[in-house]
Amino acid sequence: MAAIGVAIDEPSLLTISVVVMIVAPILLISIYCHLPGPSFGDALRQLCAPRIKWASIPLVPATFVAAAIWGCGAPSGSVPVTTDTHNHAKAVQPVAPKLQAPAALHWRLGAIDPRFNLTTAEVREAVTRATNVWNQAGCRQLFRNDDSDGFPISFVYDERQAKMNSDKAAKQNIAAYKQKLADSRLKLQAADEELQSAKDHLEHEDRDHAGRVDQYNDRVNIVNAAGGATEELARSLDEEKSDLAAEKASLDTEAEKANQLLESRNELADEHNQLVQAYNAVVTAYNANLGQDNEELGVCERVDGRAKQIEVFAFKDMDDLERTLAHELGHAIGLQHVKGDGSIMSAVRRAKDPTTLELTDADKSELRRALPKL
Numbered sequence: 001m002a003a004i005g006v007a008i009d010e011p012s013l014l015t016i017s018v019v020v021m022i023v024a025p026i027l028l029i030s031i032y033c034h035l036p037g038p039s040f041g042d043a044l045r046q047l048c049a050p051r052i053k054w055a056s057i058p059l060v061p062a063t064f065v066a067a068a069i070w071g072c073g074a075p076s077g078s079v080p081v082t083t084d085t086h087n088h089a090k091a092v093q094p095v096a097p098k099l100q101a102p103a104a105l106h107w108r109l110g111a112i113d114p115r116f117n118l119t120t121a122e123v124r125e126a127v128t129r130a131t132n133v134w135n136q137a138g139c140r141q142l143f144r145n146d147d148s149d150g151f152p153i154s155f156v157y158d159e160r161q162a163k164m165n166s167d168k169a170a171k172q173n174i175a176a177y178k179q180k181l182a183d184s185r186l187k188l189q190a191a192d193e194e195l196q197s198a199k200d201h202l203e204h205e206d207r208d209h210a211g212r213v214d215q216y217n218d219r220v221n222i223v224n225a226a227g228g229a230t231e232e233l234a235r236s237l238d239e240e241k242s243d244l245a246a247e248k249a250s251l252d253t254e255a256e257k258a259n260q261l262l263e264s265r266n267e268l269a270d271e272h273n274q275l276v277q278a279y280n281a282v283v284t285a286y287n288a289n290l291g292q293d294n295e296e297l298g299v300c301e302r303v304d305g306r307a308k309q310i311e312v313f314a315f316k317d318m319d320d321l322e323r324t325l326a327h328e329l330g331h332a333i334g335l336q337h338v339k340g341d342g343s344i345m346s347a348v349r350r351a352k353d354p355t356t357l358e359l360t361d362a363d364k365s366e367l368r369r370a371l372p373k374l
């Protein structure tokens with residue numbers, strides 16, 4: 001057995017006609033018949049009194065009771081009745097109560113400062129996306145675009161957007177520095193490898209050369225100890241000596257090249273260190289500015305509980321703009337700030353906030369609180 005509600009209809013036109021045409025005349029006649037005094041009443045009383053007088057007496061209160069019932073209105077709510085689900089009689093559909101749908105808040109585009117570099121179409125799309133967040137979450141149209149009679153949404157350029165632009169430029173600068181640092185690091189690495197290779201080669205050649213010089217000197221010492229060299233041996237030793245001198249000159253040239261490589265490498269290292277310092281300075285300045293991110297990026301003015309206008313002052317990109325618009329539109333329908341981090345209705349904007357238009361539980365709960373008042 002299931003209980004369902006069925007509405008009782010209001011009195012039909014036929015019922016009302018019956019009351020007016022039958023009961024009302026009887027009531028009037030019965031009242032008239034009870035009136036004292038002469039005239040037409042006497043004649044009528046004589047005619048109808050025997051038949052109607054007594055019979056009509058109970059009609060008087062009955063008619064008043066009926067009138068009172070209709071005056072209060074027939075029951076318009078639903079009353080529970082039961083029906084057997086095994087019975088194949090047609091189920092009676094519950095009738096939804098007649099609710100007056102609240103009017104949506106009308107908005108229109110106001111002035112857009114050209115320094116924002118925004119087209120009307122871009123702004124209209126951003127506002128529409130922001131309004132859809134609340135329309136969908138509220139399960140009804142809370143906002144409607146009306147260019148003739150809506151509260152204006154305007155874009156006012158001031159130092160906030162100027163700062164946002166310089167932040168953006170600083171961010172691009174940081175990215176450029178990162179790329180330069182990466183390039184410089186690669187160059188330095190290549191120079192280090194080249195220098196190391198030259199040093200290794202030079203050390204190896206130096207060792208070989210020193211070994212050959214030692215051998216030469218040993219031979220000269222032996223020859224001298226034996227009383228001197230023959231002319232032929234002396235010529236051979238001289239040739240060997242000049243070969244060793246040429247080898248030494250070549251090694252000196254190689255050492256000179258290695259020193260030049262070292263100098264270039266050190267210059268690269270200096271440039272790299274200067275880049276690192278410049279990069280750190282730019283990042284420090286950027287981070288110092290980040291601390292001031294809590295500035296109001298938009299405002300919603302309400303008068304007597306109704307949105308009068310929304311002004312947007314700054315945004316980083318279109319995602320950021322849509323979140324700012326969604327926040328101010330939330331205020332437009334009476335939402336307050338919420339505490340949840342990353343919430344659209346949070347009073348504080350943080351760099352780590354999501355960039356999407358997703359409502360948090362705190363946002364949804366604030367909307368539920370405000371919805372019945374809309």
Ligand SMILES: [Zn+2]
Nearest residue numbers: 327331337347
């Ligand atoms: Zn706010």
